[in-house]
Amino acid sequence: MDTLMKQAGKLNPRVLAFLEKRMKNIPSVAKKIEGEYAEIMTELETSVKPYKNKFTTFTQIPAKGRSHAEILGEMEAMRALEESHWKDGFISGAVYHGDQEHIDFLNQVYALNSQSNPLHADVWPSATKFEAEIVAMTANMLSGAGTDVCGTLSSGGTESIMLAMKTYRDWARETKGITKPEMIVPVTAHAAFDKASQYFNIKTIHVPVDENFRADLKAVKKAISRNTIVIVGSAPSFPHGAIDPIAEMSELARQHNIGFHTDACLGGFVLPWAEKLGYNVPAFDFRLAGVTSISVDTHKYGYAAKGTSVILYRNQELRHFQYYTTTEWPGGLYFSPTFAGSRPGALSASCWAALTAMGEEGYLTATKRILETAEKIKQGIREIPELHVLGDPLFVVAFASESINVYKVLDHMSHKKWSLNGLHKPTCVHLCVTLRHTQPGVAERFLTDLREAVEYVKGHPEEKGSMAPVYGMAATIPMRGMVSDLLKKYLDLIFKV
Numbered sequence: 001m002d003t004l005m006k007q008a009g010k011l012n013p014r015v016l017a018f019l020e021k022r023m024k025n026i027p028s029v030a031k032k033i034e035g036e037y038a039e040i041m042t043e044l045e046t047s048v049k050p051y052k053n054k055f056t057t058f059t060q061i062p063a064k065g066r067s068h069a070e071i072l073g074e075m076e077a078m079r080a081l082e083e084s085h086w087k088d089g090f091i092s093g094a095v096y097h098g099d100q101e102h103i104d105f106l107n108q109v110y111a112l113n114s115q116s117n118p119l120h121a122d123v124w125p126s127a128t129k130f131e132a133e134i135v136a137m138t139a140n141m142l143s144g145a146g147t148d149v150c151g152t153l154s155s156g157g158t159e160s161i162m163l164a165m166k167t168y169r170d171w172a173r174e175t176k177g178i179t180k181p182e183m184i185v186p187v188t189a190h191a192a193f194d195k196a197s198q199y200f201n202i203k204t205i206h207v208p209v210d211e212n213f214r215a216d217l218k219a220v221k222k223a224i225s226r227n228t229i230v231i232v233g234s235a236p237s238f239p240h241g242a243i244d245p246i247a248e249m250s251e252l253a254r255q256h257n258i259g260f261h262t263d264a265c266l267g268g269f270v271l272p273w274a275e276k277l278g279y280n281v282p283a284f285d286f287r288l289a290g291v292t293s294i295s296v297d298t299h300k301y302g303y304a305a306k307g308t309s310v311i312l313y314r315n316q317e318l319r320h321f322q323y324y325t326t327t328e329w330p331g332g333l334y335f336s337p338t339f340a341g342s343r344p345g346a347l348s349a350s351c352w353a354a355l356t357a358m359g360e361e362g363y364l365t366a367t368k369r370i371l372e373t374a375e376k377i378k379q380g381i382r383e384i385p386e387l388h389v390l391g392d393p394l395f396v397v398a399f400a401s402e403s404i405n406v407y408k409v410l411d412h413m414s415h416k417k418w419s420l421n422g423l424h425k426p427t428c429v430h431l432c433v434t435l436r437h438t439q440p441g442v443a444e445r446f447l448t449d450l451r452e453a454v455e456y457v458k459g460h461p462e463e464k465g466s467m468a469p470v471y472g473m474a475a476t477i478p479m480r481g482m483v484s485d486l487l488k489k490y491l492d493l494i495f496k497v
């Protein structure tokens with residue numbers, strides 16, 4: 001099978017896609033594939049649905065309402081089962097603050113604002129105040145003070161990115177007549193750009209990255225065409241924590257009068273403070289004349305609750321292409337700044353509360369702790385002869401190996417409770433360092449477990465590991481359509497009761 005896959009990998013992707021489609025149309029092949037999918041899903045079900053026999057299951061609304069105590073009791077039990085995993089710092093990214101006092105405070109703010117909806121600005125002017133000020137504070141942090149920089153709040157990094165891409169599509173159509181839009185995106189940029197490409201019919205021109213995982217400038221230059229609407233750079237990228245050469249890329253965009261989007265979803269609330277702390281941070285924000293938009297996530301290192309992000313634009317003219325308005329609907333004049341209609345004002349309130357409660361001082365302290373912990377972790381990984389750190393990251397530490405299967409290391413780490421991210425192209429694993437890892441002893445425990453995992457893998461070459469073969473296969477299997485089908489089946493499983 002492996003040899004077949006390798007040979008198939010040499011075929012032209014279009015030919016492969018054609019063959020794959022034809023194969024799936026052969027009833028016996030389709031039946032066999034479906035059988036294999038079902039087997040994989042049955043195996044996955046126990047890990048994805050661990051509560052099946054532990055808690056009451058509902059497939060319809062109960063005839064009589066349950067008592068609040070009963071509901072809260074069940075939720076408490078689930079929280080108890082899940083909490084230590086993230087709270088004790090076993091997870092890459094995901095929960096960026098997580099101190100109990102901070103959580104309690106945000107919960108209190110949520111409770112005070114739980115009925116608020118920014119769609120009704122007349123009823124909840126508090127919500128619009130919070131949102132406008134979040135945008136202003138974030139713009140200010142990213143060198144937008146005293147300029148026309150403006151923006152809106154969104155529900156997360158993906159929405160901010162998708163809004164920006166839609167904005168450039170509509171801007172380019174209106175101002176330049178571009179009807180076949182293209183965006184230039186480094187292969188390491190977040191999947192949300194590809195999602196935007198699919199949703200909004202924008203062609204993605206992928207550009208490779210160099211040996212330090214930063215976008216290849218020459219390739220960017222070569223990719224620019226009459227249809228280019230925007231160039232994208234990450235500060236830093238999700239996979240390897242590398243900061244693209246934003247200054248050079250945005251200057252290219254400026255010279256060609258096209259947009260430049262900095263994706264600072266991950267780094268927007270780290271890099272400004274890192275720079276103030278004296279770290280070497282390349283320019284990535286509105287100080288660069290060519291940068292026309294930035295996505296930056298308050299729900300990551302802004303330490304707000306999940307569900308908010310900011311999308312910033314160089315000026316209001318650009319922001320107008322994001323807005324939706326209609327004057328013909330029988331429901332009246334309708335307008336909304338983002339994809340959603342009604343939105344949770346309580347999340348905006350708790351975001352505003354997080355920003356103002358942290359203050360510059362709080363962000364500086366948090367950033368210092370994170371960067372020092374990341375340094376300790378990078379150093380510890382470099383001291384393990386079998387591993388090496390990819391590129392020169394600040395706080396997202398990706399590591400790989402020339403001599404052992406790093407996915408097996410990932411597997412072994414998961415037996416020790418760690419949830420790290422397995423990445424491919426190239427094969428590596430990463431840890432996104434958060435405040436959870438700055439707790440006493442966590443970095444040391446990570447390195448001890450990692451050293452043990454490496455030793456274990458070295459000592460047991462015959463063991464295949466549970467997830468390691470799946471990661472390995474996902475990276476090399478040439479039938480991308482089948483991998484995609486499998487992911488859809490997985491999503492079906494998520495929604496299975």
Ligand SMILES: Cc1ncc(COP(=O)(O)O)c(C=O)c1O
Binds near residue numbers: 264
């Ligand atoms: C660089 C980068 N951009 C965008 C996103 C998407 O953010 P979200 O998961 O909030 O949609 C992420 C998420 O990790 C990210 O790391």
